[in-house]
Amino acid sequence: MGIMTWTWIMVGLTFALYIGIAIWSKARTTGDFYVAARQVHPVLNGMATGADWMSAASFISMAGLIAFLGRDGSMYLMGWTGGYVLLAMLLAPYLRKYGKYTVPMFVGERYYSQTARTVAVICAIFVSFVYVAGQMRGVGVVFSRFLEVDINTGVLIGMAIVFFYAVLGGMKGITYTQVAQYCVLITAYLIPAIFIALMFTGIPIPQIGLGAALSEAGQRLLNTDAGYLLEKLDQIQRDLGLPAFTSGLKPRIDVFAITLTLMVGTAGLPHIIIRFFTTPKVRDARASAGWALFFIAILYTTAPAVGAFAKLNFIKTVHGKTYAEAPSWFKNWEKTGLIIWVDKNGDGRMQYGPGKPFKGKPILVKDEKGNLVRGKYGQVVVKNEVIPNTPNELYVDRDIMVLANPEIAKLPAWVVALVAAGGLAAALSTAAGLLLVISSALSHDLLKNVIAPQISERTELFAARIAAALAVLVAGYFGIHPPGFVAQVVAFAFGLAASSFFPIIVLGVFWKRTTREGAIAGMLTGIIFTAAYIIYFKFINPAANTPEHWWFRISPEGIGMIGMIINFIVTVLVSLVTKEPPKQVQEMVLSLRYPKEM
Amino acid sequence: MALSKEQMSAYWRRNLKYIVFLLAIWFTVSYLFGIIFVDQLDQIKMGGYPLGFWFACQGSEMIFVVLIAIYVKLMNRLDQEFGVAEV
Numbered sequence: 001m002g003i004m005t006w007t008w009i010m011v012g013l014t015f016a017l018y019i020g021i022a023i024w025s026k027a028r029t030t031g032d033f034y035v036a037a038r039q040v041h042p043v044l045n046g047m048a049t050g051a052d053w054m055s056a057a058s059f060i061s062m063a064g065l066i067a068f069l070g071r072d073g074s075m076y077l078m079g080w081t082g083g084y085v086l087l088a089m090l091l092a093p094y095l096r097k098y099g100k101y102t103v104p105m106f107v108g109e110r111y112y113s114q115t116a117r118t119v120a121v122i123c124a125i126f127v128s129f130v131y132v133a134g135q136m137r138g139v140g141v142v143f144s145r146f147l148e149v150d151i152n153t154g155v156l157i158g159m160a161i162v163f164f165y166a167v168l169g170g171m172k173g174i175t176y177t178q179v180a181q182y183c184v185l186i187t188a189y190l191i192p193a194i195f196i197a198l199m200f201t202g203i204p205i206p207q208i209g210l211g212a213a214l215s216e217a218g219q220r221l222l223n224t225d226a227g228y229l230l231e232k233l234d235q236i237q238r239d240l241g242l243p244a245f246t247s248g249l250k251p252r253i254d255v256f257a258i259t260l261t262l263m264v265g266t267a268g269l270p271h272i273i274i275r276f277f278t279t280p281k282v283r284d285a286r287a288s289a290g291w292a293l294f295f296i297a298i299l300y301t302t303a304p305a306v307g308a309f310a311k312l313n314f315i316k317t318v319h320g321k322t323y324a325e326a327p328s329w330f331k332n333w334e335k336t337g338l339i340i341w342v343d344k345n346g347d348g349r350m351q352y353g354p355g356k357p358f359k360g361k362p363i364l365v366k367d368e369k370g371n372l373v374r375g376k377y378g379q380v381v382v383k384n385e386v387i388p389n390t391p392n393e394l395y396v397d398r399d400i401m402v403l404a405n406p407e408i409a410k411l412p413a414w415v416v417a418l419v420a421a422g423g424l425a426a427a428l429s430t431a432a433g434l435l436l437v438i439s440s441a442l443s444h445d446l447l448k449n450v451i452a453p454q455i456s457e458r459t460e461l462f463a464a465r466i467a468a469a470l471a472v473l474v475a476g477y478f479g480i481h482p483p484g485f486v487a488q489v490v491a492f493a494f495g496l497a498a499s500s501f502f503p504i505i506v507l508g509v510f511w512k513r514t515t516r517e518g519a520i521a522g523m524l525t526g527i528i529f530t531a532a533y534i535i536y537f538k539f540i541n542p543a544a545n546t547p548e549h550w551w552f553r554i555s556p557e558g559i560g561m562i563g564m565i566i567n568f569i570v571t572v573l574v575s576l577v578t579k580e581p582p583k584q585v586q587e588m589v590l591s592l593r594y595p596k597e598m
Numbered sequence: 599m600a601l602s603k604e605q606m607s608a609y610w611r612r613n614l615k616y617i618v619f620l621l622a623i624w625f626t627v628s629y630l631f632g633i634i635f636v637d638q639l640d641q642i643k644m645g646g647y648p649l650g651f652w653f654a655c656q657g658s659e660m661i662f663v664v665l666i667a668i669y670v671k672l673m674n675r676l677d678q679e680f681g682v683a684e685v
Contacts, residue, residue: 066655071636071651071654071655073655074632074651074654074655074658075633077654077655077658077659078628078632078654078658078659081658081659081662082624082628082658082662084662084666085620085621085624085662085665085666088666088669088670089616089617089620089621089666089669090617093673207656210646210647210656211644211645211646211647211652212645212646213646228645228646229646230646230647230648230651231646246640246648246651248636252633252634252636255633256629256633256634259628259629259633260629281684282684283670283673283674283677283683283684286666286669286670286673287670289666290663290666290667290669290670293662293663293666294663297659297660297662297663300659301655301656301659301660304655304656590606593609593610593613594601594606594609594682595677595682595683595684596677596681596682596683596684596685598600598601598606598682
């Protein structure tokens with residue numbers, strides 16, 4: 001059976017599983033819909049959080065990101081895991097004790113202010129929409145890569161499936177499908193990684209293989225002498241004029257700022273925080289954060305190994321070879337434009353090195369029948385303008401470092417199909433989690449709280465379903481017509497979350513003197529400062545977006561750290577000069593600290 | 599059983615102590631070992647891993663998991679000790 005048939009079977013089976021779970025876990029009450037009736041076991045909640053957290057980008061792009069960034073890529077690895085420590089200790093148990101449905105609700109009640117709640121609703125919806133558009137697009141991209149359907153058709157299929165289980169099951173349906181999706185995606189990620197680690201080092205655990213020596217079989221495959229894999233990779237990169245893989249180039253202060261922004265941003269993202277509302281007890285919320293990080297770390301510690309193995313393999317099997325000698329995966333993925341060779345020096349050999357081979361993303365040349373036009377050696381040809389003064393002749397999309405792995409490891413077709421199902425699982429699970437935040441913000445925070453407080457639970461449940469359905473439609477629309485700013489903004493969602501939500505939630509729990517005025521002032525100064533810095537360097541004056549113009553040499557990606565500090569300072573100062581919070585609020589804050597009702 | 603005011607604040611102070619201690623380790627392994635002193639630590643090799651690189655790409659993530667596990671254990675014990683655990 002061919003790869004395509006296998007992929008349809010695998011995707012069909014996993015989708016049938018998700019639909020089956022949705023029917024089994026239909027939501028009957030608003031409690032089911034918003035927080036899965038608070039009956040989710042901490043281990044299962046950990047898996048669901050893992051799937052919620054790991055998006056298509058984590059699954060498909062993370063390893064490639066590290067393959068090209070080297071040690072600098074660690075800011076993403078640390079940044080996207082360290083936030084769970086903050087969640088477990090500073091947020092999750094207290095918000096679980098609070099025991100309501102949404103983050104804006106907590107903000108509104110803790111700060112005894114409808115304004116604060118409204119600001120929080122707007123932030124939550126904005127951050128979630130920006131994020132979810134990218135996920136829907138991700139579903140489409142996975143479909144188009146593996147099943148050769150149009151990206152937009154892929155988005156529509158994805159919408160249909162998310163529509164089904166999010167609208168029907170709410171948080172309950174989403175949680176249990178996310179558990180299944182976690183299992184699919186982690187299996188799909190680990191199988192190729194384990195086989196590649198075995199192939200090169202003889203060790204089946206990628207995390208250990210990365211620090212090990214090449215095995216004899218690995219030396220033969222890569223046509224190199226004995227030594228540690230990382231040292232070989234460093235050496236080869238240096239020989240090509242590239243920085244060593246294990247070295248970093250970015251200024252340290254910027255790596256520090258970006259890492260901290262990502263960590264704090266993680267802990268401030270509503271779709272992650274609400275996952276901790278679903279556990280039966282406070283102690284389960286803490287344990288859940290631990291399990292979530294455990295399940296996430298399995299993928300995130302495998303990613304650098306995958307990146308290094310794939311990079312080493314890529315350079316050794318492609319660089320300096322003729323097109324006829326190129327491995328089969330090269331020729332398969334060339335057709336999708338993920339890897340392209342232009343013979344700049346006309347020697348008939350493929351050279352890799354620093355710099356770009358041509359401008360922009362590849363535009364493949366096709367004849368009038370829509371078939372690819374081939375060059376002198378049979379290679380795919382592109383229209384792009386060549387950059388002549390760089391030695392590099394190869395365009396490599398970072399996603400190939402994951403997508404081509406099953407073929408590199410010579411695994412059977414069904415593993416390729418499994419990777420496709422894994423990519424879809426990663427994108428769908430994240431999309432569903434975000435849609436729930438949007439739906440609950442609309443039906444609970446706006447409708448039930450502001451517009452029509454008298455509605456019955458049944459009406460609210462119905463409204464929640466309608467809100468989820470609307471959110472799916474809008475997200476799908478943005479997936480098909482992605483606004484140009486989305487890609488730009490996703491990277492900054494963390495900075496915005498870090499500089500707005502995190503400080504006021506933490507202070508709200510740990511310092512009962514924090515006042516409404518303090519929180520609103522802090523949120524506004526934090527987010528306005530961060531947004532202004534980002535907008536200035538990214539949109540108003542992109543030419544100045546270089547380290548010498550940045551404040552303290554901190555890039556727009558890392559500025560959330562400063563925004564967060566400003567938020568903390570402003571909140572504390574304003575709180576000290578304003579009237580202390582009402583008695584019952586202070587009592588509520590104290591009660592959050594003790595798991596049992598006091 | 600109701601707790602006295604002193605017991606309640608003793609419970610909270612212990613919790614804060616655990617948090618400060620564990621977050622100090624959190625900061626050390628990631629920001630100090632993985633970022634600020636990464637090049638110095640890279641002089642030390644652990645198998646094929648330069649040590650700083652290991653902390654940045656592998657160690658921090660694994661230690662984070664352990665830190666949460668320790669916190670969960672400590673807090674479960676503390677909840678029992680003060681009788682504030684949920685039934």
